[in-house]
Amino acid sequence: MRYVSTRGGVDPITFSQAVIMGLATDGGLLLPETFPQIGQEELRRWAGMPFPELAVEVMHPYMGDDISREQLSTLVERSYGGFLHPEVTPLVRVGEQYVLELFHGPTAAFKDVALQFLGNLFELLLERSGGHLNILGATSGDTGSAAIYGVRGQRRIDIFILHPHNRVSPIQERQMTTVLDDNVHNIAIEGTFDDGQRIVKALFNDLEFKEEYRLGAVNSINWARILAQVVYYFYAWSRVSGGDTSRKLTFSVPTGNFGDIFAGYVAMRMGLPVARLVLATNRNDILSRFVNTGVYQARAVHHTISPSMDIQVSSNFERYLYYLMDQDAERVRGLMEQMGRDGRMSISAKQQESVAALFHAEAVGEEKTLEQIATTYREFGYILDPHSAVGVRAAADFPGAVCLATAHPAKFGDAVKRAIGCEAPPPPSLQGLMEKATRCEILAADSAVIKNFIQSKLSGRHEQH
Numbered sequence: 032m033r034y035v036s037t038r039g040g041v042d043p044i045t046f047s048q049a050v051i052m053g054l055a056t057d058g059g060l061l062l063p064e065t066f067p068q069i070g071q072e073e074l075r076r077w078a079g080m081p082f083p084e085l086a087v088e089v090m091h092p093y094m095g096d097d098i099s100r101e102q103l104s105t106l107v108e109r110s111y112g113g114f115l116h117p118e119v120t121p122l123v124r125v126g127e128q129y130v131l132e133l134f135h136g137p138t139a140a141f142k143d144v145a146l147q148f149l150g151n152l153f154e155l156l157l158e159r160s161g162g163h164l165n166i167l168g169a170t171s172g173d174t175g176s177a178a179i180y181g182v183r184g185q186r187r188i189d190i191f192i193l194h195p196h197n198r199v200s201p202i203q204e205r206q207m208t209t210v211l212d213d214n215v216h217n218i219a220i221e222g223t224f225d226d227g228q229r230i231v232k233a234l235f236n237d238l239e240f241k242e243e244y245r246l247g248a249v250n251s252i253n254w255a256r257i258l259a260q261v262v263y264y265f266y267a268w269s270r271v272s273g274g275d276t277s278r279k280l281t282f283s284v285p286t287g288n289f290g291d292i293f294a295g296y297v298a299m300r301m302g303l304p305v306a307r308l309v310l311a312t313n314r315n316d317i318l319s320r321f322v323n324t325g326v327y328q329a330r331a332v333h334h335t336i337s338p339s340m341d342i343q344v345s346s347n348f349e350r351y352l353y354y355l356m357d358q359d360a361e362r363v364r365g366l367m368e369q370m371g372r373d374g375r376m377s378i379s380a381k382q383q384e385s386v387a388a389l390f391h392a393e394a395v396g397e398e399k400t401l402e403q404i405a406t407t408y409r410e411f412g413y414i415l416d417p418h419s420a421v422g423v424r425a426a427a428d429f430p431g432a433v434c435l436a437t438a439h440p441a442k443f444g445d446a447v448k449r450a451i452g453c454e455a456p457p458p459p460s461l462q463g464l465m466e467k468a469t470r471c472e473i474l475a476a477d478s479a480v481i482k483n484f485i486q487s488k489l490s491g492r493h494e495q496h
């Protein structure tokens with residue numbers, strides 16, 4: 032299996048090269064040249080498999096000769112062995128719908144599913160090449176902790192995560208700063224999340240620095256993250272259908288960067304029987320506007336009670352656009368350039384029709400989100416977090432839909448309390464956080480200061496190479 036860029040400027044590369052490259056060098060996103068096709072026979076055979084076995088079946092065709100089935104099997108065991116539920120991503124019946132619980136990992140949000148895997152995959156690839164990688168990222172809360180838990184304790188990786196000082200929730204802050212492994216470096220910047228992103232961008236654009244220190248990213252543009260997320264679509268389908276291939280399912284996905292729902296699209300392209308994909312956004316509705324009007328246009332970001340979906344431009348959207356444009360990289364590049372220039376682009380009416388035939392898109396406001404948390408609790412005794420509630424609400428007209436639950440409700444206690452008057456009991460991973468020791472550097476929101484800090488932390492080790 033080879034990988035190409037959505038913008039056509041990368042000669043086909045292997046799976047390992049795609050994972051290490053992250054963002055394509057021409058500014059596009061990497062995708063497999065083809066989708067492995069899963070026949071009905073295979074789908075039926077997969078139906079009873081436990082999650083780890085299924086993960087190997089789904090992911091291995093994408094890896095070519097790079098990674099053997101045995102190696103992949105070890106990676107999967109290592110990545111999901113620490114999940115708090117034996118099924119890894121259990122499916123729960125809630126009234127007429129199903130809830131796919133993706134939050135049983137170490138940071139109680141769905142990003143663990145991908146980042147636990149990516150961390151172990153990085154380690155394997157670095158063991159082979161003998162290198163060292165320094166991961167740098169800015170977080171508004173959730174991604175930072177999942178990335179830290181993905182690589183903590185690894186010898187060949189250091190991770191530097193910037194978060195805005197005193198502007199993430201106390202739980203989110205503690206989830207990051209209580210990880211005391213030597214390779215984990217938390218930096219609280221005296222500024223906003225946007226300042227953090229600006230600094231990270233500036234350091235990645237400092238090509239000399241980037242090369243010398245082998246800076247890497249773990250944001251949702253990495254293909255391996257998408258791939259790890261494809262698995263649970265197959266898992267959910269097998270649990271609902273019992274292997275009956277005539278059973279098409281609708282999935283509802285709380286969406287921000289379009290990574291999770293794109294994984295559902297990939298599953299469908301591989302042959303999973305999918306009826307519709309419900310694209311659920313909060314009031315940051317660039318994607319639902321796109322599906323319903325064919326116009327892609329960014330507006331100001333609103334802060335909501337589902338903060339992990341507060342985005343303006345979706346980094347993974349370009350992957351879907353590539354297929355919508357019949358894999359014509361020239362047209363994708365044109366549209367992205369137009370987006371960069373005008374802050375807006377649009378597709379034809381016919382294309383919009385085909386988008387709307389697959390995706391049902393809905394923007395769910397705060398009131399409706401809170402209402403959904405309350406209703407689901409009252410009727411079924413089940414507590415949704417605000418992100419998951421957006422998805423359940425958007426799927427209201429789709430009985431039998433599988434709604435992805437992307438965070439544990441205890442992680443967003445304030446919103447849950449507003450909706451039902453009490454908080455959800457925390458899972459063991461969130462207990463005792465406030466009493467643990469922490470380590471964090473508070474620094475000015477200045478790229479030169481951050482660069483100095485990274486250099487000083489790595490100087491000892493750096494000289495050894």
Ligand SMILES: *Cc1c(COP(=O)(O)O)cnc(C)c1O
Nearest residue numbers: 286287288289290291339437438
């Ligand atoms: C990141 C995140 C999302 C959005 O997922 P995308 O892949 O960015 O669309 C939804 N819910 C939670 C809790 C998240 O952390």
